Amino acid sequence: MSAADVRDATRASSAIASAAHEVARARRARGRRRRTVIGVLVAAVVVVFVVSLMVGRTFYGPAEVLGVLLGHDVPGAGFTVGRLRLPRAVLAVAAGLCFGLGGVTFQTMLRNPLASPDIIGISSGASAAAAFAIITLSLDDAQVSAFAIVAGLAVAVLVYLLSKKGGVAGTRLVLIGIGIAAMLDSLTAYVLSGAAQWDLQEATRWLTGSLNGTSWPQVVPVLIALAVLTPVLLSQSRDLSVTQLGDDTASALGVRVDRTRLIVIVAAVGLISFATAACGPIAFVAFLSGPIAARIVGPNGSLLVPSALVGALLVLVADVVGQYALGTRFPVGVVTGVLGAPYLIYLIVRTNRAGGSL
Amino acid sequence: MLTALPAETASGVAAVRRPRRSRALWLIALIGALTVVMTLSLVIGTRAVALDDVWAALGGATDGFDRASVAKRVPRTLLAAVAGAALAVSGAVMQGVTRNPLADPGILGINTGASLAVVAGLAFFGLSAATSIVWVAISGAAVTALFVYTIGSLGRGGATPLKLALAGAATSAALASFITAVALPRGDIAANIRSWQIGGVGGGTFSSLGQVMPFLVVGLVVCLLSAKALNSLALGDDLAAGLGERVAVARGAAALGAVVLCGAATAVTGPIGFVGLVVPHACRLLTGVDHRWLLPYSALGGAVLLTASDVVGRVVARPAEIDVGIVTALIGAPFFIWIVRRSKVRAL
Numbered sequence: 215m216s217a218a219d220v221r222d223a224t225r226a227s228s229a230i231a232s233a234a235h236e237v238a239r240a241r242r243a244r245g246r247r248r249r250t251v252i253g254v255l256v257a258a259v260v261v262v263f264v265v266s267l268m269v270g271r272t273f274y275g276p277a278e279v280l281g282v283l284l285g286h287d288v289p290g291a292g293f294t295v296g297r298l299r300l301p302r303a304v305l306a307v308a309a310g311l312c313f314g315l316g317g318v319t320f321q322t323m324l325r326n327p328l329a330s331p332d333i334i335g336i337s338s339g340a341s342a343a344a345a346f347a348i349i350t351l352s353l354d355d356a357q358v359s360a361f362a363i364v365a366g367l368a369v370a371v372l373v374y375l376l377s378k379k380g381g382v383a384g385t386r387l388v389l390i391g392i393g394i395a396a397m398l399d400s401l402t403a404y405v406l407s408g409a410a411q412w413d414l415q416e417a418t419r420w421l422t423g424s425l426n427g428t429s430w431p432q433v434v435p436v437l438i439a440l441a442v443l444t445p446v447l448l449s450q451s452r453d454l455s456v457t458q459l460g461d462d463t464a465s466a467l468g469v470r471v472d473r474t475r476l477i478v479i480v481a482a483v484g485l486i487s488f489a490t491a492a493c494g495p496i497a498f499v500a501f502l503s504g505p506i507a508a509r510i511v512g513p514n515g516s517l518l519v520p521s522a523l524v525g526a527l528l529v530l531v532a533d534v535v536g537q538y539a540l541g542t543r544f545p546v547g548v549v550t551g552v553l554g555a556p557y558l559i560y561l562i563v564r565t566n567r568a569g570g571s572l
Numbered sequence: 573m574l575t576a577l578p579a580e581t582a583s584g585v586a587a588v589r590r591p592r593r594s595r596a597l598w599l600i601a602l603i604g605a606l607t608v609v610m611t612l613s614l615v616i617g618t619r620a621v622a623l624d625d626v627w628a629a630l631g632g633a634t635d636g637f638d639r640a641s642v643a644k645r646v647p648r649t650l651l652a653a654v655a656g657a658a659l660a661v662s663g664a665v666m667q668g669v670t671r672n673p674l675a676d677p678g679i680l681g682i683n684t685g686a687s688l689a690v691v692a693g694l695a696f697f698g699l700s701a702a703t704s705i706v707w708v709a710i711s712g713a714a715v716t717a718l719f720v721y722t723i724g725s726l727g728r729g730g731a732t733p734l735k736l737a738l739a740g741a742a743t744s745a746a747l748a749s750f751i752t753a754v755a756l757p758r759g760d761i762a763a764n765i766r767s768w769q770i771g772g773v774g775g776g777t778f779s780s781l782g783q784v785m786p787f788l789v790v791g792l793v794v795c796l797l798s799a800k801a802l803n804s805l806a807l808g809d810d811l812a813a814g815l816g817e818r819v820a821v822a823r824g825a826a827a828l829g830a831v832v833l834c835g836a837a838t839a840v841t842g843p844i845g846f847v848g849l850v851v852p853h854a855c856r857l858l859t860g861v862d863h864r865w866l867l868p869y870s871a872l873g874g875a876v877l878l879t880a881s882d883v884v885g886r887v888v889a890r891p892a893e894i895d896v897g898i899v900t901a902l903i904g905a906p907f908f909i910w911i912v913r914r915s916k917v918r919a920l
Contacts, residue, residue: 386913397906407892418752554757558746562742
């Protein structure tokens with residue numbers, strides 16, 4: 215080996231080393247961005263959560279709110295904050311996490327941002343079942359959740375089977391989902407019209423989502439669902455990302471595709487259904503959280519956690535805005551519907567221009 | 573050889589066209605069906621009425637409970653028939669104009685747009701005159717139609733069914749939220765908001781019917797006059813232009829007629845979906861794709877469907893009533909899914 219060869223080899227290996235160094239640095243930078251975004255989102259959720267406990271007809275300072283949260287007996291604030299505002303704010307966060315997680319899971323799994331559970335009818339199914347269980351059958355909260363999740367799973371299976379015709383085509387699945395959603399929404403309206411009179415509060419809850427009149431018994435099932443199903447989803451997040459490469463590639467990489475998919479579907483539908491049983495299908499949160507999270511995090515690994523946080527933030531902010539910023543108290547779903555639809559239309563326009571996926 | 577050709581072509585055309593006689597027979601069958609369902613709509617209700625009382629009521633007698641309730645059912649029945657015809661023709665024309673099998677004033681969000689315009693008019697501009705409500709509804713329908721079509725046709729491939737349906741669903745959801753947002757703070761509208769969220773014909777009166785009839789007649793005439801142009805447009809814009817059709821004008825006129833029809837219907841019934849989707853597709857099976865036949869067929873079919881749906885809505889939940897908008901969605905959505913499943917993926 216001549217001196218020149220040795221020189222070349224050294225140069226080449228140092229080039230490789232510097233390239234590897236470059237990659238590692240970029241990876242670290244991406245990791246930093248992801249951690250920063252998650253940190254900021256968590257901070258934002260905490261701030262809005264506390265603010266939503268403070269504002270209302272009577273304003274309570276941070277000290278009083280903190281006192282109630284720590285379980286001290288604060289006169290006045292004890293009831294208003296502890297009994298009225300706290301369950302509502304907790305449900306806002308919990309439901310937002312559920313919708314954010316469930317939404318982005320479906321979007322990732324089906325490789326289509328439009329295939330979120332609120333567009334393909336799963337939320338509508340859970341909502342129709344919950345309305346039926348509460349209004350027609352007068353069941354209690356746990357039974358209502360059970361009804362909702364069975365209906366949510368049934369709709370997921372139905373949409374899948376109907377769109378399966380020589381392979382599930384994404385477009386067909388979305389269109390069939392839209393049709394199913396339209397049918398289920400009118401079923402909900404039917405259930406509602408069976409009630410003694412058209413109760414606008416109830417109607418808004420089951421058609422667009424509302425946190426009005428939240429009490430602890432409603433919140434508990436959602437918290438349990440979160441505690442059980444979130445770890446399940448997170449444990450599958452790596453395999454879920456791999457399945458995006460296509461079934462064959464994923465199998466070759468050692469992912470048991472069908473098993474992963476089954477676990478993920480059940481977990482995501484569970485989250486969506488429990489949240490919907492408590493506060494209705496809050497419009498567009500499941501659909502929006504994923505794309506928004508993708509924009510702020512960038513292509514840096516799994517979107518599950520950022521999307522969940524975006525969902526929680528969306529619901530919290532929309533509820534505060536709906537209650538106090540507009541003169542009249544609007545249910546949260548009306549606010550997310552009004553704010554979310556323009557963003558959906560913007561996404562459609564942008565996609566159509568680019569000619570690619572969202 | 574040269575002389576034989578026209579004869580061959582003519583026989584080929586005859587094979588493609590449905591025989592005139594079967595078309596006429598189906599037309600008679602449809603008229604018969606309409607008579608039957610309209611009669612049922614007068615007889616059946618929360619209170620079943622004997623036929624001779626129906627006759628007496630139609631003759632103008634309003635004495636007695638039975639006759640009075642029939643007298644109330646007359647405008648309702650007429651409204652169901654007229655609105656059904658309007659929505660179905662509107663859907664058929666929209667499918668022709670956009671060359672899109674999923675076009676329907678409900679799916680594209682146009683009915684919701686008309687509804688929102690009316691609610692906003694009631695809330696902000698103190699509208700009360702029925703005529704101005706119709707105008708506002710038609711304007712709302714027109715703006716929404718333009719908006720949805722523009723969004724749906726941006727980008728590659730023009731207005732594909734997926735893009736249009738999606739743009740329609742998104743717009744419809746947003747507009748529905750706006751309806752709730754506008755109505756909630758105003759008690760007087762919130763009390764009646766249900767009729768602007770779910771379409772129904774229960775509130776039909778002779779005066780409201782009289783208010784929209786001129787608009788419906790004009791819209792229907794415009795649509796029927798554009799039937800021939802729609803046939804040319806179905807061949808594609810270039811070929812239609814080659815056939816001497818002024819494409820933009822023809823398309824604009826037909827779309828305007830369709831928007832007037834669904835806007836005016838929505839002004840009295842609230843948003844009713846899927847009639848404009850189901851009926852034209854069903855009628856195409858009977859008459860083929862010639863719009864000169866398809867539009868009258870759709871008018872009759874729409875009248876039959878909406879009247880029948882209204883009767884069903886009154887029967888299944890006795891003594892309560894289900895609004896016809898709910899019934900049509902329950903019938904129409906499976907049909908929508910069937911069309912989607914039937915289409916080839918590439919066509920979507």
